Amino acid sequence: MPDTRVNPTFSKSTGLPRKRFYRARAHSNPLSDSHFPVPLTPAHVDYSLHYPQFFPSSDQVDRSKKIKFADIGCGFGGLLISLSTLFPDTLMIGMELRDKVSEYVKERILSLRVANPGQYQNISVVRTNSMKYIPNHFDKAQLSKMFFLFPDPHFKEKNHRRRVISPFLLDEYAYVLEVGGIIYTITDVEELGEWMKSCLENHPLFEPLTEKELEADPAVKLLSSATEEGQKVARNDGQTFQAIFRRIARPDQIS
Amino acid sequence: MDEEVAAETRKDTEVAPALIAVHPDRHSAAVAVGPELRVFNLLGNCAVSLVDDSVTGEQPFHKDNIRAIRFGAKGKLFVSAGDDKTLKIWSTQSWHCVSTVSSEKRVTAVAISNEGLHVCFADKFGLVWVVDLNQTSQYKKLTPTPLLSHYCSIITSLEFSPDNRFIISADRDFKIRVTNFPKNLLNGAHEIQSFCLGHTEFVSCLAFVPAQESPHSLLLSGSGDSTVRLWDISSGALLDTCEVAIKAGLLESDGNAEEHDHAVTDLCTTLDGLLVAVAIQSLRGIVLLSCNVSAQTLSFAKVVSIAGETFIPTCLANSSPTKELWMVTGISSLPGYDYPSLARVLVISGIDVEQEPVVLEDDKIPGGEKLLETLQGTTSVDDNAFLAAAEAVKAAMCNLLIKKHYPFENREYRKKTRNDKKLKE
Numbered sequence: 001m002p003d004t005r006v007n008p009t010f011s012k013s014t015g016l017p018r019k020r021f022y023r024a025r026a027h028s029n030p031l032s033d034s035h036f037p038v039p040l041t042p043a044h045v046d047y048s049l050h051y052p053q054f055f056p057s058s059d060q061v062d063r064s065k066k067i068k069f070a071d072i073g074c075g076f077g078g079l080l081i082s083l084s085t086l087f088p089d090t091l092m093i094g095m096e097l098r099d100k101v102s103e104y105v106k107e108r109i110l111s112l113r114v115a116n117p118g119q120y121q122n123i124s125v126v127r128t129n130s131m132k133y134i135p136n137h138f139d140k141a142q143l144s145k146m147f148f149l150f151p152d153p154h155f156k157e158k159n160h161r162r163r164v165i166s167p168f169l170l171d172e173y174a175y176v177l178e179v180g181g182i183i184y185t186i187t188d189v190e191e192l193g194e195w196m197k198s199c200l201e202n203h204p205l206f207e208p209l210t211e212k213e214l215e216a217d218p219a220v221k222l223l224s225s226a227t228e229e230g231q232k233v234a235r236n237d238g239q240t241f242q243a244i245f246r247r248i249a250r251p252d253q254i255s
Numbered sequence: 256m257d258e259e260v261a262a263e264t265r266k267d268t269e270v271a272p273a274l275i276a277v278h279p280d281r282h283s284a285a286v287a288v289g290p291e292l293r294v295f296n297l298l299g300n301c302a303v304s305l306v307d308d309s310v311t312g313e314q315p316f317h318k319d320n321i322r323a324i325r326f327g328a329k330g331k332l333f334v335s336a337g338d339d340k341t342l343k344i345w346s347t348q349s350w351h352c353v354s355t356v357s358s359e360k361r362v363t364a365v366a367i368s369n370e371g372l373h374v375c376f377a378d379k380f381g382l383v384w385v386v387d388l389n390q391t392s393q394y395k396k397l398t399p400t401p402l403l404s405h406y407c408s409i410i411t412s413l414e415f416s417p418d419n420r421f422i423i424s425a426d427r428d429f430k431i432r433v434t435n436f437p438k439n440l441l442n443g444a445h446e447i448q449s450f451c452l453g454h455t456e457f458v459s460c461l462a463f464v465p466a467q468e469s470p471h472s473l474l475l476s477g478s479g480d481s482t483v484r485l486w487d488i489s490s491g492a493l494l495d496t497c498e499v500a501i502k503a504g505l506l507e508s509d510g511n512a513e514e515h516d517h518a519v520t521d522l523c524t525t526l527d528g529l530l531v532a533v534a535i536q537s538l539r540g541i542v543l544l545s546c547n548v549s550a551q552t553l554s555f556a557k558v559v560s561i562a563g564e565t566f567i568p569t570c571l572a573n574s575s576p577t578k579e580l581w582m583v584t585g586i587s588s589l590p591g592y593d594y595p596s597l598a599r600v601l602v603i604s605g606i607d608v609e610q611e612p613v614v615l616e617d618d619k620i621p622g623g624e625k626l627l628e629t630l631q632g633t634t635s636v637d638d639n640a641f642l643a644a645a646e647a648v649k650a651a652m653c654n655l656l657i658k659k660h661y662p663f664e665n666r667e668y669r670k671k672t673r674n675d676k677k678l679k680e
């Protein structure tokens with residue numbers, strides 16, 4: 001645990017890391033090969049590093065308790081922090097490609113744990129390219145929720161394949177989501193909103209939630225308010241576009 | 256300076272290893288080297304002249320290096336594909352090209368379903384496409400449909416499971432993906448059955464152990480990490496690992512610095528999977544492993560060395576009915592030598608649990624000198640050229656499949672000196 005009092009990258013008043021020391025390039029290219037460790041298999045994810053209070057030692061990890069929520073492209077981590085207290089017994093992880101941003105989230109969580117003993121023990125972050133390494137982090141049907149909040153739009157047609165929601169990537173998300181698991185997407189870019197919705201509508205393993213279900217889901221309320229990007233859009237009175245779908249069994253598997 | 260390096264890399268990856276395939280009933284044998292496809296008819300003991308109406312005059316059938324060839328399980332079809340972005344489907348009865356399928360990108364791997372109704376191929380962008388041979392009774396105009404994708408990776412091998420339920424794809428990012436092969440091809444293949452994870456380098460080759468008794472077929476994979484692994488495809492579970500380079504005495508069990516030198520380049524099952532032949536980038540010969548299907552284990556059996564010449568196989572093919580292993584080594588082109596391309600074919604007979612394998616002398620090879628002349632293009636080649644070819648093939652494979660890990664300072668330097676548009680923003 002870093003000593004927050006003498007570290008200039010932490011604010012003296014709040015003890016939280018200062019964002020300006022973690023500024024990074026706005027967009028990164030998910031296609032370029034980066035250099036970060038990737039777990040060989042989901043069994044190689046060290047839960048004791050991510051959630052030390054839940055898993056005090058790395059040799060006695062109870063493999064029955066697994067990460068259930070993933071925030072893909074978590075940015076500065078606002079959603080994880082809101083979800084943490086809403087679902088205190090659920091393990092969740094943010095995946096972020098930008099090194100400095102993921103470091104910021106890591107420090108932010110550690111500070112929150114210090115300031116609020118016993119809390120924020122169920123959230124963590126990993127630096128990775130979610131478009132390539134989802135199967136290295138999660139087993140089949142492991143997750144119950146996946147979040148994609150304000151993903152990079154990649155406007156140009158030839159860059160559509162860099163989009164984090166695409167027909168082919170949905171196959172991998174369907175693989176790691178349990179039947180009944182939910183995928184949440186939101187954007188302030190109308191064209192991207194349409195794209196994400198149509199990808200999900202056209203995928204045989206997803207169906208939309210009903211209005212009633214959306215109203216009853218506490219996570220839905222956080223989509224536009226909990227993250228840094230969401231707050232920015234709200235400040236500017238921007239419109240948002242959501243697509244929230246459920247993972248279903250293959251039609252011929254329903255008995 | 257950076258540009259020079261890039262140009263160098265491009266040249267290296269453009270050399271292609273020689274490939275070999277043998278008809279399931281050993282009616283014929285085929286070798287691909289560079290853009291050239293050579294077929295020998297073992298029943299009639301003569302060279303085959305292939306006929307492709309879509310190609311005029313003296314043009315080669317493929318306009319660039321061939322990267323994949325294979326016979327269908329029933330032996331009626333043969334496919335060839337590669338860097339010229341075309342896939343050709345041949346009838347093995349007439350050796351006419353029955354269809355030429357265009358791909359948007361270079362083709363890296365092909366597979367034919369076991370009933371011979373579908374052909375899948377992978378392109379340089381990690382996409383797998385399928386062509387449905389039912390589409391029309393006349394194959395002429397087949398259009399491929401996209402099936403699945405390995406995001407931004409290179410697919411190195413494709414295989415149908417023996418029951419045709421799954422299509423298996425392996426990539427350079429250490430992954431093997433098992434996908435349910437869909438009934439309706441037009442909608443794509445969305446249901447992933449499993450990922451077989453555990454290799455620590457690129458996966459180079461796949462082969463099934465056809466298991467009659469057990470409900471699930473076992474999958475074998477070879478990799479740049481110098482191992483062969485055995486998998487349960489329904490769960491993705493790793494059943495066994497054989498460190499072939501160590502077992503063959505090529506590598507110390509604690510040394511991993513030169514791992515890439517001993518990449519597994521091909522593997523091939525014989526005798527219904529009881530024996531597995533393995534080619535390693537640094538081995539003049541092959542390694543034989545025995546596979547115990549009921550115990551689900553893989554164990555080292557022996558090394559079959561090739562004496563008297565430099566022969567590091569680039570591709571293996573089996574002929575089960577005759578218990579032979581066919582091998583080729585060679586390269587599409589060899590800078591600095593007089594040969595336009597190089598290929599050398601050898602056959603090992605007696606691939607059997609009870610027999611001693613024997614590397615056949617040239618005059619004992621089925622088809623004899625005539626076959627060698629057809630498949631090799633010549634009967635004798637300078638041994639030094641094969642040594643150089645083995646090095647060139649290795650360099651090309653590493654360049655293509657191993658991610659470049661620049662040391663940190665080097666990376667910063669590259670970033671600073673890069674003069675593409677992105678940094679001007």
Ligand SMILES: C[S@@+](CC[C@H](N)C(=O)[O-])C[C@H]1O[C@@H](n2cnc3c(N)ncnc32)[C@H](O)[C@@H]1O
Nearest residue numbers: 030073074075096097129130149150227228229
């Ligand atoms: C516009 S931000 C939104 C961040 C956050 N979800 C929010 O709402 O504030 C998109 C984030 O996704 C990250 N990202 C983009 N591609 C990614 C990838 N392939 N894997 C992981 N993160 C990625 C970017 O680095 C960036 O932080």
